[in-house]
Amino acid sequence: MMIRAGHAVGRLVGVASWWAALALVAGCGEPEAVGTATASFGSGTGSVDDGFETMVGWSGSSGWVTTGPDDPVGPCGDDPTCLPPSEMVPTAKPDGLPSPLPGVYDDQGPAPPDAGFRALLGFPTRQRELLESRVALMYAPGSPLFRSYMTVEQWMAEHAPDPTEVALIENWLRSRGFTIDFEAKNRLLVQFSGTVADFNATFQTELHICMRKNPLWDDPPFPVYCTLDRFTLPKFVAERTNGLATADLPAEKGELTPEVGKVVPDPPGPEAYGPRAFYGAYNMHPLFDAGFTGRGSSVGVVAAGTYHAIDLQIFWKSFGVERALPKRVPVMEPVFERVTETALDVQWATALAPGAEAVVYEGPDARNTSLLFTWNHAIAADEVDVLTFSFAHREDSEPKPLRHQYDESALMGAAIGMTLVSASGDSGKPDTPCSSPYVTCVGGTQLIASQEGVIEKEWAWQMSGSGLAKTFARPYWQDADVTADRRAMADLALSSSTEYPMWMRRWAKWEFFGGTSFAAPAFAGMIAVVNGYRRSLGLPRVGFLNPILYGHQPTRSTFRDILYGFTEHYQAGPGWDYPTGLGAPDVAMLALALP
Incomplete structure (x- = not known):
């Protein structure tokens, strides 16, 4: 989900007084400026932490009990x-x-x-229960099935x-x-x-x-x-x-209009953040400097309709990204329109992983029938290492069978070693399919940084989708952080604020927006870069992230704790919290720490 940015950064006034007021409401002092750690990646021989202990084991299902007889229908x-x-x-x-x-x-x-x-x-x-038990062992360091996808x-x-x-x-x-x-x-x-x-x-x-x-x-x-x-x-x-x-309703029919325009660099200016701000704020430069840009990995985007290829290439050129166009995979009825959310997701996922292959799975529209089938198709195809989804609908507005059918597909993704990433939403409440325990749910922060990503402040965004799932049980890997009996969100968070927005190229012009729609594809691109680094070491792709993020302390420690800020229902604070989960990633350190 994406929303219109309220103001350009250059027009903001009284930031200090606004922050003081926010801190007063939150009952917190002003946070200190934060930085990023440095890592060394030399010739593909970086060290991978091997001092982990066996993680907490499987302790129960997701709470989703599917039906189905034990025997076929006889004669x-x-x-x-x-x-x-x-x-x-x-x-x-x-x-x-x-x-x-x-x-x-x-x-x-x-x-x-x-x-x-x-x-x-x-x-x-x-x-299903047998599969859930097997998946838990696949992501438990020390298990004989660890990463045996x-x-x-x-x-x-x-x-x-x-x-x-x-x-x-x-x-x-x-x-x-x-x-x-x-x-x-x-x-x-x-x-x-x-x-x-x-x-x-x-x-x-x-x-x-x-x-x-x-x-x-x-x-x-x-x-x-x-x-x-x-x-x-x-x-x-x-x-x-x-x-x-x-x-x-039936999918609409129509003709996709031809693209017009030339691919030329057209830098948009300093009013909003581009990909380089994310490279710096989330410490991707050590990987890039060592030649790890996602090559050998792949990122997929679940889409409704398609994007404007000329806009996409201008976006890349304007921010210094050189890469090939994504592979387009039509799913279901023919595509006849270009959709804003699709353009955004493709621009940010591909720019954050400039060396990774990209695949865009294009359903005909943004209705549930198209989105669910396309999500499932992208997982079953197993063509990408990481898959991102941002067409979020608030969980409490969607019926249980729909939410849980997303989860059926997500469990398959975990079993085959695919990382599934979803935007947490922009309502302050959790979205679907983020609520599935087999999806990594990316919430939002409010980031103040330079155009190169030198951080001044970062705190929880007021609209970060977060809270308890309606029907999914608390997964075992949240036992130490969550007291409620249900799956809790978010798992982590990146810049999403409408006050300090992000650029996208939309219908031949520059616009800026906010929303976790930026955070999810950006994080998917980051994991594609991590997977490229791992492939250089002969290591498997990271797959289902959540058990490792929560339970493997060296990995968990690579997230910058977001201590301040709040939503309507929850406040950020030390350790895991609802609006920002484990915090903001240091991608270079994450690449080194993941077992």
Whole structure:
């Protein structure tokens, strides 16, 4: 999520008095100026800490219990007409469609019966508890399974939904007059489509149209489907799936307009931060100076629509970045528009990892059906080391099945050794999919620094998405830091403030914004650089970060503790806190410390 910056830095007045007022409200004194540590990276022979102790072991699941029978459907195989009447009994099942919520989802009344829809049916991970236990051992230094990641083929053989059962459900959907449009690579999702009338009859509900508040700063609300009542599914469908994860209006169609303009350097000026400020503030220069810019690693971006390639190249040239254009991967229906959030994420992820390969996974729009399927597709493809997601929706505005279907995919990502990064949001409350324990949740700080990243002050940003997850249990790696029984966010934080904003190139001009939409892709780029360094030493990619960040003391100590600032609900302070997690990363030291 991104929001319009309130003021340019050059126009701010009374910063000292504003800070004094903030400190007074927070009950804290003014923080001292902070700096960064120095590290040595010589010819790929930097030292990696090996003085770690075995980390805290697995102590329970995420609290998400998926359904699914132990045995296939007997002699019926994938033929739904063969099932006995007892398997057709209507069964209540939670769905992933939103309900009206004033100011977020505003009900406009029943959807026209002859209108179209597209929806996702979600499937559970097979042997989930076994997989969660295995993943915990993969990220416990000292374990014989440490960093022994699964291949996609292994995951498919041991944990993908049974293909016969997926085929059974697909054939049932066809029997109801629906079309199967897409099946996810890992079989965790199936997209189907049809008419609203058939949808209502099949699921014993009534689709309504709600106007969804746009997460982007100035874009208008857009229509989505919502429901007032729970769904029912036939018993055999309810038992073999996680239920309806999404239902949306059909993807719009159109033609992507040709790009115009020339690629020329056009530096924007000092009113906001560019990538070099992040290079300095988060201590990336020792890695860059030693030749580690992400080469040998890769970063992926989950996108809605696409970006403007000329804007992207001007952004790079203006900040001294030289690199190849990303690989574009179309997912689902054809893309026909360029989206601000996508442009931002691609610009900042690629600029922070100038030597890494980049892949942009492009779904057709920013509705839940597209975003969830594209997220899942990018993970199942296993083409990148790090994947970033910033199309965040506030967790308390999204239904449980949707939140947990994101988590099904994220668990696969952890198992295959992929780092998943998400923006925590800009509402002061946590977002989806950040709440999944298998996602590294990046919150926001307010940074005052030079254009080269020499830090004067950094404190918690008032709008940093943070708090407790609604339904995910506290993961074992937060036991020492969190007293509540649920997953707590954020895990770390980077500059996001609208008062000290960041540049992006948007539709042939420079604009500045704030939001954790900058923090998440920037951190993803940083981890791609770390992975490039590790590859030079013959080490595996870092994969799922959270257990190591929290439980491995040498790694944890590479984060600069953010001691001051607050959100509406939480205050920053010594050690882990809700708005900023473990703090701000020193990337060079992080590269040395990660086991």
